[in-house]
Every structure is written in structure tokens, then in C-alpha cells.
Amino acid sequence: xxxxKLAIIATKxxxxxxxxxxxxxxxxxxxxxxxxxxxxFYGLQLLRKNLALExxxxxxxxxxxxxxxxxxxxxxxxxxxxxxxxxxxMMKKKMAAKGVxxxxxxxxxxxxxxxxxxxxxxxVDLFDLDPADFIDNVEYGGAATFFEFAGETDICLYI
Amino acid sequence: MANFDQELDASGLNCPLPILRAKxxxxxxxxxxxxxxIATDPGSVKDFEAFAKQTGNELLESREEGGKFHFLIKKA
Numbered sequence: 001x002x003x004x005k006l007a008i009i010a011t012k013x014x015x016x017x018x019x020x021x022x023x024x025x026x027x028x029x030x031x032x033x034x035x036x037x038x039x040x041f042y043g044l045q046l047l048r049k050n051l052a053l054e055x056x057x058x059x060x061x062x063x064x065x066x067x068x069x070x071x072x073x074x075x076x077x078x079x080x081x082x083x084x085x086x087x088x089x090m091m092k093k094k095m096a097a098k099g100v101x102x103x104x105x106x107x108x109x110x111x112x113x114x115x116x117x118x119x120x121x122x123x124v125d126l127f128d129l130d131p132a133d134f135i136d137n138v139e140y141g142g143a144a145t146f147f148e149f150a151g152e153t154d155i156c157l158y159i
Numbered sequence: 160m161a162n163f164d165q166e167l168d169a170s171g172l173n174c175p176l177p178i179l180r181a182k183x184x185x186x187x188x189x190x191x192x193x194x195x196x197i198a199t200d201p202g203s204v205k206d207f208e209a210f211a212k213q214t215g216n217e218l219l220e221s222r223e224e225g226g227k228f229h230f231l232i233k234k235a
Contacts, residue, residue, distance in 0.1 A: 027175040030182035031213045099173040099200070109179055 005153040006033045007146070012159065013042030015053035015088060015103070016063075020159045021046070022106035028155075029113035037110070038146045040120035043159075044127070047119055047134040051103055054088040066090055111137060118145060161220065163195035163231060164188060170199045170227065177203045178210050181232065185216060188234045193219065196230040203228055 006028040010021040021043070025035045039047055046053070057063050057070070057078040064070055065087070077083070095102075101109075111117070121140045124131065131138070150156050167184045169177035177198045185194055196207070204221060207230045211218035220231040 023175050026179055030175070030179050031210065099171045099176070101173075101176050113179075 004028075004031075004033045005149070005155075006035045007150040007153045007156045008035070008037045009146070009156075009158045010037055010039045010043035010046060011041050013045030013053065015055045015091060017159065018046050018051075018053050018103045019106070020157075022103060022110055024157065025115045026106055026109045026113055029110065029115050033154075035110075035113075035115040036118060036146075036149045037115060038118045038120065038141075038150075040123050044119055044123055044129060044134075046103070046107070047117065047138055049133060049135050053103060054084050055091050056084045057087050058084070063087075107135070111135075161231060162193065164192040166195045166197070168197045169203070170197055172198070173200050174202050174206065178206055181207070181210070181230075182214075185232065185234050190234055192234050194232045194234070196232065198228045198230070199226070201228070203230075207232070 006025070008021050008025060012018070021037050025037050028035050045051075055063070057065055058075075061070070061075075065073065092102075117135075117138045118141050119131075119134065119138050121142055123129070124140065131140070165184060165188060167180055169180050172180070177196065177200055181194065181196050188194060200206075204223075207218060207221060210216070211232060215235040217233040217235065218230065219233050220229070222229050
């Protein structure tokens with residue numbers, strides 16, 4: 001049986017959206033898939049050595065908030081300074097309490113399982129990002145590089 | 160509980176950690192050896208079935224006892 005393949009495009013740079021690419025990538029690798037994750041635009045934040053990912057309740061009516069604040073707290077006030085930091089802190093605390101792995105851990109597990117990370121060269125240039133800020137073993141490539149692998153995959157996800 | 164060669168306590172860990180830890184532990188076992196996994200994540204019941212089906216390792220036993228889930232997986 002040929003080895004199955006999974007390609008993921010990671011485009012989001014917030015703490016909540018950092019989870020799907022790394023959870024699915026590491027799990028697929030554990031199931032025997034060959035996996036590549038292509039990081040583009042804000043998804044490149046997930047490759048930083050020092051992650052500073054946050055969640056924001058702003059513009060996200062589906063996000064459960066402490067004390068059922070999502071039901072009664074005025075939307076405009078979620079834009080107040082400090083709200084994002086507070087929500088991020090509470091989210092991280094909740095995740096730790098529920099035994100959910102940190103993004104750093106899941107990312108390491110992906111790398112240990114030989115999930116290949118590819119950074120979008122165009123976005124790196126566009127935002128003047130410094131590859132020295134990224135973790136090791138990241139490759140750089142463009143759309144054609146992505147399709148070379150994606151064209152042969154069984155599953156291809158855009159996150 | 161049947162005999163096993165190694166035990167992995169994944170209590171308190173959430174998806175996908177029990178599967179990832181199991182995969183890692185199985186890598187250290189020989190063919191035919193049995194791994195006993197203990198988990199508290201209710202999602203792990205279906206996940207270990209799916210893991211066994213997709214990796215070819217056999218799920219010998221899956222049961223709940225005292226609020227914990229126990230699995231026996233035989234390495235292919």
C-alpha cells in the first residue's frame with residue numbers, strides 16, 4: 001500500500017487557529033501519512049522560535065468567554081486595551097487545565113514525526129520577516145513548490 | 160486484564176496527545192508485543208479504534224473502568 005499524503009496550507013496566525021495544522025499534521029504522521037505544511041501570510045507566525053500567539057474575542061461572536069461574557073458584554077468593549085492579553089491568558093490556562101498540548105509541543109511533535117514545514121518565500125519577503133527568527137528545518141518555496149507535493153496528496157486542507 | 164509488555168498512562172492528556180504518545184511508545188516495542196494504554200479523554204475510545212484500523216496494529220481490548228479508558232494494542 002502506498003503511503004498516504006496530507007498537505008495543509010496554514011494561513012492564520014492566532015493562538016486558536018494555530019491548533020488545527022499542528023494537531024492534524026502530527027496525528028496524520030502518527031497514522032503513517034507523509035505530511036507537508038505550507039505556511040503563508042499570517043501562518044508564518046507559527047514558525048517563530050518565540051511564539052507570541054494570541055486570541056481575540058473581537059469580531060468573533062462564536063468565541064465562548066468567561067462568565068458568559070459572550071452573551072452580555074458589549075462587543076465594542078472587547079476592543080479595550082488589555083482584553084486580548086487577558087483572553088489569551090485565560091485561554092492558555094483553560095487549555096493547560098484540560099490537558100491540551102501547547103503549540104510549541106505540538107510543533108515539536110510534528111518535527112519529530114518528520115512533518116515537513118515550508119515557508120512561503122513571497123510572504124517572507126513581503127513582510128520583511130527574518131528567517132533567523134524561525135525555527136530550524138524550515139524550507140522555503142512558492143506556489144509551484146506546494147503543488148509539487150499537493151498534487152499527489154490524498155487530503156489537502158486550507159486552514 | 161490480559162498480559163501486556165508495556166504500560167502508557169495518558170491520563171489527563173487531551174487529543175491528539177494519547178495517540179501521539181501511543182505511537183511513540185509502540186515504536187519501541189517489537190512485533191507482537193502488547194501496549195496497555197490508560198486515558199481519560201472520552202474521544203480516545205473512537206480514536207484508538209481508528210488508529211488501530213489505519214496503522215494495522217490490533218486493538219485487542221477497549222474498556223472503561225472507574226472513569227478511565229483502558230486499551231490493549233498489539234504491535235503489528
